[in-house]
Amino acid sequence: MAFKVLIFAFLAVGVLAEYQITEEQRNQFKQVIADTCKRNGAEGKVDEITTTVHTFVDCVKGLFNVETVKKEIEEAKPNGALDEVFKKYCAKSPQLKTCISTLIDGVSPCLDNSIRENIGTGKNATSQLIDFVCHKDGDRIALFIAEEGPQCFQEKSGAIRACADKAKEGITGVEAVKKLTIDEQCAKFDSLTSCIVKALEECSSPTPGNMAESLFRYMKNGSPCKKN
DSSP, X not given: OHHHHHHHHHHHHHHHHHHTOOHHHHHHHHHHHHHHHHHTTOGGGHHHHHHHHHHHHHHHHHHXXXXXXXXXXXXXXXXXXXXXXXXXHHTTHHHHHHHHHHHHHHHGXXXXXXXXXXXXXXXXXXXXXXXXXXXXXXXXXXXXXXXXXXXXXXXXXXXXXXXXXXXXTTOOSHHXXXXXXXXXXXXXXXXXXXXXXHHHTTSSSSHHHHHHHHHHHHHHHTSXXXXX
């Protein structure tokens, strides 16, 4: 479970590093890469890893233009044609999976041995997430947007951050996470996801909360936490 979170963090931060964060934050991200590689005896891989992240971002940019997608979504909303927009982009999911797989393989030299042993699990997790979002040509994400899901997440962003802060209590770094047993990791995952769903359920539409709950359940069923 912790490995999945780490992989998702690499993906998210890699994209944000190009699209949304400041130069200072971008430099901080590069420093995190350098520190991680050094900690795992791969100091000479820093430039290679940084290039891998940039290549991943370019790969994603080649599939999706953020501003174009936003425009298409806004134009489709009044016509009830969101499903057509997401059908088009979900058709690119095989290429996206390749972009992600290449990223995971590329950053693996700087990861801890215990994490590298689970590279296959990480790839499977991201593939499952894409399959969830693009179920039936993206009807889930289309419904999510039609029911003002993004607005709900923005409205409850403070509550969601509070959920994350609570989940991180007592966790001081990667080493602390590694010391957690599977049961402890699963308990934290359950606590975090329940907190987020509860916050989203306070929105005007029940769809964002219901969809988040379905996603978290889907993630859990594909992890060692399934039995819990």
